[in-house]
Amino acid sequence: MPRLPEIAYDHYYKWPEITEFLSAAQEQYSDTCALQQIGQTPEGRPILCARITAPGGDPDAKPAYVVKANVHAAEVAGATASLYLVRHLLSGSESDPSIQEMLKSIVFYIIPRLNPDGAEFILNTGGAIRSRNTPRYRKNGLYQEDVDGDGMILSMRIEDPCGSVRPHPTDPRHLIPREADDVEGPFYFVYEEGSIHDWDGGPISRAERSADFNRNWGANWQPEYEQPGAGDFPFSQPEMQAFARFVYAHPSIFGILGFHCGNNSVLRPPSTGSDDDIIAADLEKMKEIGLKGEEYTGFGLRAVVDYHLDGQKPIALRGHFHDWGYRHLGLHVFEIELGNIYNSLGTTTEDYFASTAQDRSDYYLEVFQWSDANPHKQAFVDWRPFDHPQLGPVEIGGWDRHYIANPLSEDMAQIAPKCALFILDHARRHPRLHIMKAAATHIDAAIYRVRATVMNTGDLPTQITQMGHRVTHNEPVRVCLQGAEVLSRGAVEQIGHLAGICGYRDMEWFVKAQPGTKLTISASTPKAGVATQRLEL
Numbered sequence: 001m002p003r004l005p006e007i008a009y010d011h012y013y014k015w016p017e018i019t020e021f022l023s024a025a026q027e028q029y030s031d032t033c034a035l036q037q038i039g040q041t042p043e044g045r046p047i048l049c050a051r052i053t054a055p056g057g058d059p060d061a062k063p064a065y066v067v068k069a070n071v072h073a074a075e076v077a078g079a080t081a082s083l084y085l086v087r088h089l090l091s092g093s094e095s096d097p098s099i100q101e102m103l104k105s106i107v108f109y110i111i112p113r114l115n116p117d118g119a120e121f122i123l124n125t126g127g128a129i130r131s132r133n134t135p136r137y138r139k140n141g142l143y144q145e146d147v148d149g150d151g152m153i154l155s156m157r158i159e160d161p162c163g164s165v166r167p168h169p170t171d172p173r174h175l176i177p178r179e180a181d182d183v184e185g186p187f188y189f190v191y192e193e194g195s196i197h198d199w200d201g202g203p204i205s206r207a208e209r210s211a212d213f214n215r216n217w218g219a220n221w222q223p224e225y226e227q228p229g230a231g232d233f234p235f236s237q238p239e240m241q242a243f244a245r246f247v248y249a250h251p252s253i254f255g256i257l258g259f260h261c262g263n264n265s266v267l268r269p270p271s272t273g274s275d276d277d278i279i280a281a282d283l284e285k286m287k288e289i290g291l292k293g294e295e296y297t298g299f300g301l302r303a304v305v306d307y308h309l310d311g312q313k314p315i316a317l318r319g320h321f322h323d324w325g326y327r328h329l330g331l332h333v334f335e336i337e338l339g340n341i342y343n344s345l346g347t348t349t350e351d352y353f354a355s356t357a358q359d360r361s362d363y364y365l366e367v368f369q370w371s372d373a374n375p376h377k378q379a380f381v382d383w384r385p386f387d388h389p390q391l392g393p394v395e396i397g398g399w400d401r402h403y404i405a406n407p408l409s410e411d412m413a414q415i416a417p418k419c420a421l422f423i424l425d426h427a428r429r430h431p432r433l434h435i436m437k438a439a440a441t442h443i444d445a446a447i448y449r450v451r452a453t454v455m456n457t458g459d460l461p462t463q464i465t466q467m468g469h470r471v472t473h474n475e476p477v478r479v480c481l482q483g484a485e486v487l488s489r490g491a492v493e494q495i496g497h498l499a500g501i502c503g504y505r506d507m508e509w510f511v512k513a514q515p516g517t518k519l520t521i522s523a524s525t526p527k528a529g530v531a532t533q534r535l536e537l
């Protein structure tokens, strides 16, 4: 069989390279990998999802694990980690017995880039974007644009005695905050490269509305004046709506993980409040699973509310993934923060969180050193004079912002495999139904007593978390007896949920049947799949 290309780590993939890789995966592993389109972006790109499972059996009837990445436009390393996982599973499907076994029982849905429009914007221009910039008219409002025609959207600095930043004393390319009583100058105002609506010389504001897809989930959603980036209503963003529809169409989903790029960490719920808002047993299990993530990746396990500088208060992210995944889906939810350029250049997350503003400014001096040592990357473009059609003489330069937001692409060669190990560890815990001890006893005439035990041998309970008991769409285990008339009870029984290793329920039926009759006992629940046992009387 032809081999999928290795993941390239010397750059981050733009959209055509991702679609090419996924198409090749589907073509070369047509038994195992199916490419699905779960929606379309406003710019017309398909939102692609790789479904990976062993052939045979209905994929919708298998427990499902979902990975999604790159909801934040700049955080393109998540796509690299996702494509690595695709490749790891597909090559493992030929050669690794543990992956072969896993793919028989479960299905992976991997969405490497949920926000391709945003990622294309930053990868092609280096411009500033959270998830989506929506243009809108504001008098004196700046909108990002490549005004000097070099293809990039960098920064503009304008010398002004009232400016808020000044050059760093040892590296004047680096602009640092102005200090008290500093009147020497030169000072600058810094803006994104762009043009201004109806500029009359007045103060420049930002015209674009900035959306943050990770504040657009349904849990604890708040309007934008309370939660910047939230959007107009929960799941108002087309990409997010497509994802939500996909998830609710797959009640089989038992595990969910997102990739982001920030100071490296394994994040767990909650996104608001405190650990007291999580049921104790769920918190304990989430920590147990998450600590495996810490072990595999070397990234510390943290609650989202604790993911901040040491001096700051706990954060509260409304409309955020973790509270949605836990409270709305009843799942153990993880996000891996893959790192950023500071991590790649040696600053740990613990150092960063303990840092002062001065330290954080100094980190940039290391980034300049790296940039100077790697001129082919063109990560920093030195300030150069430009005659702006509206503002007059300015200087344009600065960072191609995707380099700052991600770990160095080369580092993903080590990071991506570690993340895959954590995902496989989490995925292996899926609930798994078995029918044990099926037996029939002849009672009298054409009457038989049939007994069997339905058991969950997986690590997780069939409702995944204690919170899962409350989730309305979490269907309980159904047990069916087919092939004969059942006298004692309904042919279909709902038996509630079964605990992880080894929740079981003894079943008993009395049936009317002739000797030699073939019976089928089956048990199913979406997050644990289907178990079947045949029995001849």
Ligand SMILES: [Zn+2]
Binding pocket: 072, 075, 214, 260, 261
């Ligand atoms: Zn992010």
